[in-house]
Amino acid sequence: MPVEPRVQIADGALRGRTLANGGFCFAGIPFATPPVGPLRFRPPRPVPQWTGVREAISFPPAPLQRLLPSLGPSTMQTSEDCLYLNVWTPDLSGRRPVMVWIYGGGFESGSGSPPLTDGEALMHRDIVFVAFNYRVGALGFLYLADLGGPDWAPTTNCGLLDQVAALHWVRNNIAAFGGDPNNVTVFGDSAGGFSIGALLAMPAAAGMFDKAIMQSGATSRTFSRETATGIARDLLDRLELSEPEQLLTVPAERIVEVQLEGIDTDIGARNTPGGRSYGAVVDGHVLPDLPLDVVARGGTRTIPLIVGACRDEVQLWEAMLQPTTFAPASEAALLVEMARCVGEERAAVLLQAYQNREPGASLARLRTRFLSDWIYRVPAVQCAQTQIASGGQAWNYLFAHARSPDLGAHHGADVAYTLDMLDQLTFFGSAATPQDQQVRNEMTEAWTTFARTGDPGWPMYRPEEPTVRCFGGTAPLVTEPLAEVAQLWQTFWSQQK
Template sequence: MSNRRKFLVQLSVITAAITLPKFARSSVQADDEFVIAEAVEGKLRGIRKDGVCLFKGVPYAGRLSGDRRFKRPAKLEPWQGVRDALEFGPPAIQGDTFNPSSREDCLFLNIWTPANDGKKRPVMVYNHGGGFANGSGAAPGQDGTNLAKLFDVVVVETNHRLGLMAFLYLEDIAGPEYAGSGNNGLLDIVDGLKWVKKNIAAFGGDPGNVMIFGESGGGAKTSCLYAMPAAAPYFNKASIESGPGLRMLPKEAAMEMTKLVFQELNIDLKDWKKILDVPVKDLIDVQNKVPRLMANSDYIRKHGVVGFVPNNFAPVVDGVALPHDPFDPFAPEISKDKPLMTGWNEDEWAFFAMYSRDVGPLKSDFTFEALQAKFEPEFGADTKKIIETYRRTRPNASASDIWMAVKSINMMGLGTIAIAERKAEQHGAPVYLYNFGYKSEAKIPDTDYPFGTPHAMDITFKFNNEVPGAKPGFLSGSKPERFVASHHMAELWTTFARTGKPAAKDVPEWPAYNLNDRPTMRIDTTCEVINDRFKEELAMWRSIGRISYHPLNSR
């Protein structure tokens, strides 16, 4: 198995390390100021703190447990009186990082707003990372307070089903009641978007101006939502960040995974209802075995690796909820008129290397001969061409630098560029391509090599949580310059949410991506537009079939 596959199998666990909240104690203080908002289902009591109203653990759909397992949720029933929205709701059932506070009944969202005053502010709905198996809409790094307070927007984050609980494909064996079961996790997010459409005006938001965005697995979720008919009426623009979801699971692969689950549980397919009574912990144990079982299956031997997180539970291209792969071979026609941002971090692999403990290539004694040996299992006969190209375009780069650059663009960059190209070729709403490039000086553990711009570091930056007085992030380092880069990123994102065109003070105009100039905004303390960035490297990647472009006239 290649290093890329090894990491991706662990992707949800890795991202969850920084995306899961702590639920150990109440965050309500004796002197807190309470505020009331009235949703369609009833009144909610939240907290006003630091100039922002926060409503936590707001239910947006009904029960999932018991006979609702693997179905669409029960209807959300109205409540009498005032319901407290003071504590985060339980996260979804998690994968390898099984969380004792997790619950099947997890459909809650959190709202940060400057005021529930009837003003129509842009609404930013964030899809959390953690692959498709872990994470939460309540992680500290993605706290929406600063975006709401400093940029006058409303931020919403949902919990939704994950892993096997979210994507077990049952409709071929369980019938129409389980239609869409392979996409329940995405359809949960759609239910959250429906709730926003119906209720967000009561929280100072504009239901007619909603942006969806997400990082890593959240970027892949956003890629899918961008292609889903059920989601289309409920958002106006999107941003896919370090998580290009070009392709999802074919139905046949999803059905193979379903068969493996039932085999592990010793349940015959004709007795499928027995799975409704299986304890959650047993389901998670099986979920964690599936990638290995799939990797050794006849299906994978015949068809090759499938899925955003290889051979693992993910959205299913079922022809209905998700009619086709999100961005392969074309951008979705259903969102042709919706502006899009997409991009990746320059040193994505630094994060992956740390958590997979694959830091040998970052040591000072790592040679180009060792680089060749390191790449050959993954790139085979193309290894020499890849190294030669990067040594030519980066003559002062060390073997470690080239390892980082190649692994980073191959992991997240090539798919992101494909999305930008396929969106641009539609000649519809614009797409804006970025590279996040602020360099952290913090060292990758057990090395003297700095993180640079690793995967997931952008979360605290785009939420403007890198500010004076904030505790320095583990990834982002402690240089004060990070405050400037964070403000740039947050302002670009919130302006895009407001207008559909990213812009910020002291940042050059960001032109839409096109197939001639191919402009990319590099985001840092000083931002710059770079045309046709990585031109020679991308020509090489195309020549070996790692990135493909399908012009409209090839249909």
């Protein structure tokens, strides 16, 4: 029988389990007090110390969320009591680089545990892997500060504060698991990438990590207090409540049941100006400023960044929803959506550029190209450019490996490769190929090398030069964004939402 690994951390003793292929896993470690009862919608509180040895052998439930077949297994266990993390480590001795994963899911779903997140394979590349849960949806991102009294003023961006609490735990405890607390890299996809963009600008997160990798999410997705207050007011109305305090006695499942009724579910509507969704709120307190403004002022100069996107980000929505709800009713309708972002005159010029680049493309495909650039690709480039202009270091990448012509190199396609979880590819219909394995090897090598050294192995981003690392494309280095639309985007991109 293998020896059960034990560690002593600040809160008490933990017993983990030995993995069949070597290494250890410690699962379900609490990093904050359960956010239930009077602690619902409140910032995370410290964990009370325990006596004896706590079992850390079972993965915790995911945050309470609506389970959708397209986002994860319908049998996944969820709970409002969710603030736990998992650690995978090759050995309890030594000082290895630490990689902390922040999951995506539109700020409405996700989990830091298998099957959605599994750190065992990446751990075998001699890193300590940490994944944590954070509150999602209304329970994590409902903005109540402007609807309640003074007591509600600090209760904003709780999901982000959960992330900060987990990162504090890592700094304070990871040495006991063989990790180097002075070499911590955060990385995440989609909402996880956008979360990191917000963490870069949060005073509470200052000094909590040393490097960052933002996948299909940068510094561009935030909401104003006015928009967030409108969402909160609508939720209260749907629950027939008059004040935030009444939310503390409503069953959490009921809140989750109605939380999406007052927000935009269309990928374009929620990510273009005027869109309503859950996510980081520039509240002037937890998140005082727009993240990109903080980058521009040099606030992230000492944190090396990798930021990038997938080539065909929004093609996943096109494939799933076309032709019922995704395709624009007409070219005029597409122009209206584009004009919300860049203005009427520029929208016409931009649409023509997309049509010139892809003659004969359907309206649905043109919308895919536009939204892929607007939401993901251009913000990644803008973040890299701004970081370098402020004196920092930034590398840009493009994921171009497409397993299906219908889906393309779609949003989230790179996660299975960066986490070395190619078994997930069966969700999309087939087992991993040698090409999949090659892309996996290239990405995991780059990501873990960056975690160890702060340099992923390709040149830092420079506009108009082939310095973008392209995974799965025809050339290892390209320029990004591609084609003539890049010049147009650079002239009128705006982060304001």
